[in-house]
Amino acid sequence: MASWSKLSYPRRLFLWLLGYSLLLVGCFVGFQYHREKEFKAGELNAQLQLLNRHILDDIADGEDVAGVSLSQPHPFEELRVSIIDSDGRVVYDNSHDSIPYANHLSREEIATALRHGSGYTVRRHSESTGNTYFYSATLGEDGYIVRTAVPYSLSLSELLKADFGFLWMMGGVTLVMCVLGYFATRRLGLTILRLNRFAERAERGERIYDNAPFPKDELGAISNHIVRLYANLQTAIADRDREHKAALHEQREKERIKKRLTNNINHELKTPVASIQVCVETLLSHPNLSEEKRDEFLHRCLANTERLKSLLRDVSLITRMDDAPASISKENLDLTDIIGEVVEDSDPVAARRGISIVNNVIHPIPITGNQSLLESVFRNLIDNAIAYSGGNEITINPATSCKDGKIVITFADNGCGVASEHLPHLFERFYRVDKGRSRVAGGTGLGLSIVKNAILLHGGSVTVRNLPYGGLEFTITLPCSG
Known part of the structure; x- marks a missing residue:
């Protein structure tokens, strides 16, 4: 472990990549080798299945099971043929003078044939002959199972081996991957080493x-x-x-x-x-x-x-x-009526300044609150807009209907707005954007503070922002009882 830690990072990275590449290639080679062996075993099984099917056809044509003969030509020098009935008893076997008495239903190839119609075993030791065979079994319509087997000899073993030509190709590919990986990890490792030195300097505060x-x-x-x-x-x-x-x-x-x-x-x-x-x-x-x-x-x-x-x-x-907020009495009111009365009272003053007030709050808004405080909210907003906005229109809109127990109303003018740095302080007491101008206009510096406190006292909230096309917009949220 100590020697591993002494290796430079590019070398450790290369060894990790090399190990990963070898593992990947090894898995692929193992999978391919197993797959090719299964393919060749499947080909051999297909040849034996043809022989099995021919024997089953002879039995179906009336030939005696004990006197069955294999007249179908085949390439095998030594071929063992067994016939097993549905109870697992061997009724014919050409490799013995006497019939084996062991039940064969547990044999892998027999069990597979009973389930799927055919089955094979690549290499299994025979208890009756003592030899090792490649078995292939086929289930007939009359319940008989024909099983053929060829000895697992050296020639058969060579036949079932996978072609190792692709291994050389994979070895060459692995070698090329290692060379490319060396240069890639070296470049990557050097970059990471530089990053590590940078981190060390940064940690020291250099x-x-x-x-x-x-x-x-x-x-x-x-x-x-x-x-x-x-x-x-x-x-x-x-x-x-x-x-x-x-x-x-x-x-x-x-x-x-x-x-x-x-x-x-x-x-x-x-x-x-x-x-x-x-x-x-x-x-x-x-x-x-x-x-x-x-x-x-x-x-x-x-x-x-x-x-x-x-x-x-x-x-x-x-x-x-x-x-004493608790001492302020509240009653059931219609906010629409309150806004309408304030707008009606303020219209003459606004008209003299060339300002029109557009009130779009027309539907009833039931609310529980203090009438004088709610009047002061909209009166202060209107007075503030008339005195300082520099615009010619004030608009009051219901942003939402009275749903989920809340009503949202927007109050906007089309004036010059205020500088962004003043927005967070507009609701502070005695805060003035332009002190000289506010005093000339007769302002007390408490109007917007009263607005915020009155809204908060009613369980609502108020925010302000500059509109993109000019002017200020106040967004008032209040709980409604409708």
């Missing part, structure tokens, strides 16, 4: 460059791919380490931002309050302002009051969903 191509064959192509992949992996790892440092810095920055997240609500509240304060102080300190300026400050106060009211409502709503 820097590997793709500058030594392998042979131009399938294994060489695979090897080249592996080396290139590893070289690319090393490059990717180096890039990853650099990106990891950058990501670590970014993560620390995010943690810093998260610490300030609790201050965002306070900040969002301070902005409209400060604006209202400035307006009121200006009005109080300048009682002689013109009517036009006074109305401007009052309208600014009203706008900030509405923004403050909206912010407080959204904060209150999302806090209630977070802190």
Whole structure:
């Protein structure tokens, strides 16, 4: 075993291939030898079967069994003829002065003839004569079995031997296979040795460059791919380490931002309050302002009051969903009616912005939920699309009917969509794609967060994606009671 392991891999591979080839050729030669012997035995049996059939014909024509004679010419110098009745007793045998008394039904050729009409045994020792014979037996219609036998002599043994000419041919083929196998395994083994050295270097973490191509064959192509992949992996790892440092810095920055997240609500509240304060102080300190300026400050106060009211409502709503979801009452509703009412309320605002709302949800959708929360879902989606999509159409479609206890509704616009890096963060609280634009539009940064939390509270899910032709598509899944 130790000496085997000392052999190089190409040599071990060649010896394995050589052993496999010799085993394959040996099996084929053995099979062919056995098959040819059976073929020649079958030919000899066919000749004896003709003699048996001739004797059975003579018996059928009325010739006495004890006085049967073999007048049919045959090529055998010595031929033994036996006739056995259906009980296995020998009634005639030309090789004995007296009839053998042993029951012959157990003889292989006799048993085969009884089952199939004919049978033979290539080489069997005769208990009565002490010689070895080739037996051939044939069953007649009257129940008699005629058995002829020829001595298994040297000449018969030579006759039944297979022709060994094909063995020389197979030997030559084996020699050619070994020569070709040597060169093939040597080439294959050298490639594998190079791969092994590459693996050892890779295990040590050495820097590997793709500058030594392998042979131009399938294994060489695979090897080249592996080396290139590893070289690319090393490059990717180096890039990853650099990106990891950058990501670590970014993560620390995010943690810093998260610490300030609790201050965002306070900040969002301070902005409209400060604006209202400035307006009121200006009005109080300048009682002689013109009517036009006074109305401007009052309208600014009203706008900030509405923004403050909206912010407080959204904060209150999302806090209630977070802190006391069990306290939110639910009742049997028709989601189609809820969507229809929200669309009807939003149509005038959308029309002023040149946006049409296409509501294709027309069939009843029974659902158990909170009406105000479900209204806030679609109102926030519509308000968001009107304010930020930049499109001119909003479409609400039922993606599936209310089957298997679920309903899927899609909400889409044909606007500009958002950059892909923003998609995972759209449902985060106070997340704004364009902060300046959102503040000008009066957004609180909580609309889509309310949408997601309200859907989750109803046991559903919501996802968002950019449409190929432009715009955003929200897919809402809710449990329905129909």
